[in-house]
Amino acid sequence: MKSLTALAILLLGAGLATTATLADDAPATGTAASAPPATLAWAAQHFKDTCSACHGADGAQPTPLPGNPPPIIAGQYRDYLVQALTEYRDGQRQNIIMAPQAKALNNAQIRALAAYISSLPTPLHTLPRPEFGH
Numbered sequence: 001m002k003s004l005t006a007l008a009i010l011l012l013g014a015g016l017a018t019t020a021t022l023a024d025d026a027p028a029t030g031t032a033a034s035a036p037p038a039t040l041a042w043a044a045q046h047f048k049d050t051c052s053a054c055h056g057a058d059g060a061q062p063t064p065l066p067g068n069p070p071p072i073i074a075g076q077y078r079d080y081l082v083q084a085l086t087e088y089r090d091g092q093r094q095n096i097i098m099a100p101q102a103k104a105l106n107n108a109q110i111r112a113l114a115a116y117i118s119s120l121p122t123p124l125h126t127l128p129r130p131e132f133g134h
């Protein structure tokens with residue numbers, strides 16, 4: 001029961017962090033200081049304007065680019081998306097296509113995009129892992 005309460009608090013905290021606009025986040029290099037706040041609405045628009053060209057309008061039907069096909073990202077875990085975008089931006093994960101996409105984003109924008117993308121309906125599913133009881 002205790003852990004359920006802790007989980008609820010965690011989820012609530014994560015939700016609040018999603019909707020909050022984090023003015024303390026410094027804009028990424030090349031981003032105007034007057035960048036709009038990183039809300040879910042901003043994320044939906046940015047996804048439509050930029051990311052959908054490769055990942056598909058719904059994030060689930062990517063454009064089949066030869067050689068380096070963009071993955072399905074709709075419904076991916078939010079923390080995974082934050083990690084991936086941060087690593088593309090900061091160079092721990094190297095990809096010539098995604099690096100410039102991520103370099104345009106500050107931390108708040110990455111969090112907002114991750115929240116938006118993870119909320120999209122997805123064909124992704126967790127493989128059965130009987131050794132973990134599911």
Ligand code: HEC
Binds near residue numbers: 050054055084095102
């Ligand atoms: C020009 C095409 C293109 C655009 C535009 C683009 N992506 Fe990507 N994206 C890719 C490709 C290709 C990969 C696979 C890169 C790799 O092999 O690491 C990728 C990978 C990713 C991944 C890693 C997924 C995983 O399963 O590890 C995320 C997250 C992602 N993109 C998010 C975004 C977001 C958010 C935007 C918009 C800001 C965006 N992408 C714009 C082509 C694109």
